[in-house]
Amino acid sequence: MQRPVAMLVAAALACTVPVAARADTRDEIAQIRQQIEQMKQDYEARIDALEKRLAAAEAEGDKAQQEASQAQSAANSAAQQQRANAFNPAVSLVLQGHYANLSQDPNTYRIGGFIPSGQDVGPDKRGLSLAESELFFKANADPYFSGTLIASLAPDGGVDVENGYLETLALSHGWTLKAGRFFSKIGYLNEQHQHAWDFIDAPLPYRAFLGGQLGDDGVQAKWIAPTDLLVELGGEAGRGRNFPASDRNKNGASLGTLFGHVGGDFGVENSWRAGISYLETSPDDRTYEDGVTNAFTGHSRLWIADAVWKWAPNGDPTRRNFKLQGEYFHRRESGTLTYDTTGIALPGDYGSNQSGWYAQAVYQFMPRWRVGARYDRLSPGSVTIGQVDSGALTAADFPILQSYAPTLQTAMIDYSPSEFSLLRLQFARDKSRPDAPDDQIFLQYILSLGAHPAHTW
C-alpha cells in the first residue's frame, strides 16, 4: 500500500507546484489544468492497476499459504507416522490409591477352611494409602518379537517385575508363543490387570485357589482356529514360583495349564465368551502358617469354568452397557501334609476336594457411571488330614482348616470422567473369617497416563 500513497503525494505536488510557478495566461492555465487532469487520471489508473495487482498477489499468497499448510500437514502426518514406529518403547503409567475403612484388622485376614495361599490376598492397610503404581513398557524388538515389561512399584519402596515377556509377531495359522513372566490365560479375570478389574479386589476363589492371580515364569503356546466362532486353545508350562505351586530347585516345569475359550456375538448387541481351564502342579514343601508352620507336598489340580456376556444397545457401549460374568473353581489336592516343620515335623496323608465360585454384574446406566455387584462363595468340600484321622493330632491343631464356607458380598459404584481416570466407591461384607464378618468401605482412584491403553475384552 505504500507505493500508491507515495504516488498520491507526488500527484498532489504536481498539482500545486506548476500552478504557483507560472500563471501567465488563461490558456496556459487551462492547458496546465488539462495536463494535471490527465496526470491525475493517469495516476489513478496506475494506482487502480497496482491495487488490483496487489489484491491478486494477496490472493495468490493465500493460496500458496494454503498449499503450504497442506504440504505441511502431509509432512507432519508423515513425521507422526514415523514417530509411531520410533524405537523407544511405548510407556504408560497406572497410578492408584485408596481409602479403606475396615471393621476388622486386615492383619488377621484369613480364608477359613482353606490352606492359605501365602500371599497378600486380604485387604490392604486401613486408612489412606497409595497402592501399587504400575509402569508399562512395550515395543517390537524386530519383525519377529514384541517385548513387554510391567514393573510394579510398591508404595513402601521396592520394584517388582510383575510381567516381562516376549511374544511372537510373525507366526501364522493362529499361533502365538509367549515366554517370560506373564499372567496365565486360565479363567477370565486372571489375564487382566488388577487396574482393569471392575472391583478393587479379586474374588474369593481367585484368592483361595490362585493366591490372587496366577503369574508365573514360563512359556505359553496359543492357537486360534480359523472359524467364525472364536476358538482359542493353548497351554503353559512354568516354574511354579507361587501358590498353588512352590518354587522348586529342578530342571523341569512344575506347573502346567491348558485352556480353551470359545466366544462370539449374538446379533449386534450381545457378545459372549466361555471357557474351561486346567491347572496342574506338584508343590514341594509349600508352607503356610497356622500357629505353627505346616508344609504340603503332593499334587494340586484345579479346574476353572468361566463365562462372560456383554450387552450394549446397538453394540455401542459408550452410553449404556451391561456385563455379566462368573467363574467356577474346583480343586483337588492330595499328598502329604507335615505338621510343625520346625518342631515335631509330623507327616500325614492329606487330601482335599474343594470348590468356589463368584458371579458379578456391572451396569453402566449413563455415560461415565457404572454400578456393580458381586457375590463370592467358597465350599469347603471334604478335607482329610492323616494326623487327625489316626488320632495323633486333633482338628483343633489345624485351626485354619476347620470346615467353613466363606462368602463375600460386594457392591460398587464408579465414575470415569474419561477413559483415563476412574473413581470408585465399594462396599463389602467379607465373611472370609469364620467368626468375624468384616464390613468394608473403599474409595479408590485409578489414573492411566501415557500411551493409550488397549484392554482385553
Next chain:
Amino acid sequence: MKLRILFFVLSLAVAAPAGAALNVLACEPEWGALTRELAGDRAKVYEASTALQDVHHIQARPSLIAAARRADLVVCTGAELEIGWLPLLTSESGNARIQPNAPGYFEAARYVNLIEIPKRLDRREGDVHPMGNPHIQTDPRNVAKVAKALAERLQKIDPANAAWYQQRYQAFDQRWQQAIARWQSEGAPLKGLKIVVHHEAFDYLFRWLGVDQVGTLEPLPGVEPTISHMSQLLEAQKTNPAKLVVRASFNDPRASQWFAARAGIPAVMLPFSVGGDKVSTDLFSWYDDMLSILLKAAGK
C-alpha cells in the same frame, strides 16, 4: 506329555483349506463398503463396527479376534482412531498377514491429508488425535484417494484377480468422480451455512462444502456435552447464530435436541457412515443422504 498331545492335535487342525474369496476385516463400515465396490464377490467382508457405534470405543471382542485370525487384509482408518482395540486384534490373531508391517494391513489415513493436527499434545485438551482428525471418510475426495490405494493393495495381495480389481476400480472411480461433481453442485447452496456440531465428526465434509462450523457441543473432543458449555454456545447464538445443529449417528441425540430446542433451530442426525440410517446402503446413497438431509434442514 499332555501338552505334547494337545499340540499334535492342534497342528493337524492347522492345515485349514484356504477359501476362494479374500477375507477382509474392515474396521469401519465405509471401508467395508469401499472394499465391496472394488472387490465385488471376490472378497468376503466382515465389518468390526457399525455407523451407530462410537468407533473410538470398540472392544476387542471374541468375534473380532476370530475375524482377525482369518483375515487376508484389514482395512482400517488408522491415524490412531482404532488405537484402543486394533493393536489387540493384530497381536491376538496369530496372523502374520495382517501385522502392521505386512501388505495385509491397510490404513486409509495414510493416503489423505489429515486436518486439525494438534499443535500441543496434552490429554487436558480432551481425547485429542495426535495425527489429526481421523474422520476422513466424510470428504468424497478422500474416499477417491483411498479407493485408488486400496485397489492397488488388493492387486498386490491377490495378484490372480488383479485385472478384476483394476477394472472395478476404474468403473468405481468414474462413477465416484461424476457423483462428486454432482454433490458439489447440489451442495453449493450450503456454502456459508452456519452450524453447530455435537462432535468434530464431519469436519472434512463441512470443509469441502464450505459449511461454517461455529461451535461443538462437546466442550473438548470426546468429552460429553455439558450444560454449562452448551449455555455458552447459546449465548454465542445471539451474535453469530448457527442455523442447524448436527450430530453423528453414534452420538446421543439428547444434547443436540436440548440445544436445538433452546436455540430454536432444527437438530439433524447425519449418518456417520454407510448403514447410519435406512437410506444409506452404500457409499453413493450415504453421500446422497447426507446432502439431502442438510439441504432439507437448511431450507435450501
